[in-house]
Amino acid sequence: xxxxxxxxxxxxxxxxxxxxxxxxxxxxxxxxxxxxxxxxxxxxxxxxxxxxxxxxxxxxxxxxxxxxxxxxxxxxxxxxxxxxxxxxxxxxxxxxxxxxxxxxxxxxxxxxxxxxxxxxxxxxxxxxxxxxxxxxxxx
Numbered sequence: 001x002x003x004x005x006x007x008x009x010x011x012x013x014x015x016x017x018x019x020x021x022x023x024x025x026x027x028x029x030x031x032x033x034x035x036x037x038x039x040x041x042x043x044x045x046x047x048x049x050x051x052x053x054x055x056x057x058x059x060x061x062x063x064x065x066x067x068x069x070x071x072x073x074x075x076x077x078x079x080x081x082x083x084x085x086x087x088x089x090x091x092x093x094x095x096x097x098x099x100x101x102x103x104x105x106x107x108x109x110x111x112x113x114x115x116x117x118x119x120x121x122x123x124x125x126x127x128x129x130x131x132x133x134x135x136x137x138x139x
Contacts, residue, residue: 025123026101050096072120082096
């Protein structure tokens with residue numbers, strides 16, 4: 001796994017490798033429209049990596065159907081995700097620890113039947129799914 005903060009690029013470098021939507025969300029900290037992401041109702045075995053830098057973030061075993069309109073995971077891989085309070089203090093932002101890319105927000109205590117009652121609400125455009133066959137070789 002990449003060291004925290006190890007992937008640093010200028011805005012121009014990010015624009016060159018990300019689609020306009022990826023740049024808007026990963027670097028601009030915006031949100032994709034509810035229910036539009038390709039991974040919302042996707043449940044195959046594998047690993048989800050940061051769409052910006054390729055750092056592994058989530059195992060598919062931690063993904064669950066929360067009905068929120070975005071992919072939901074109950075925990076990330078150790079050391080892969082940073083948390084910081086939004087400026088308004090109402091939510092906690094989650095970002096890739098390696099490149100700082102905006103993933104979404106984390107919510108606690110919502111009553112989901114997951115091992116830790118936590119929901120990482122993640123933008124599909126911020127992640128890339130790698131099937132189990134391919135992900136085993138890259139982890």
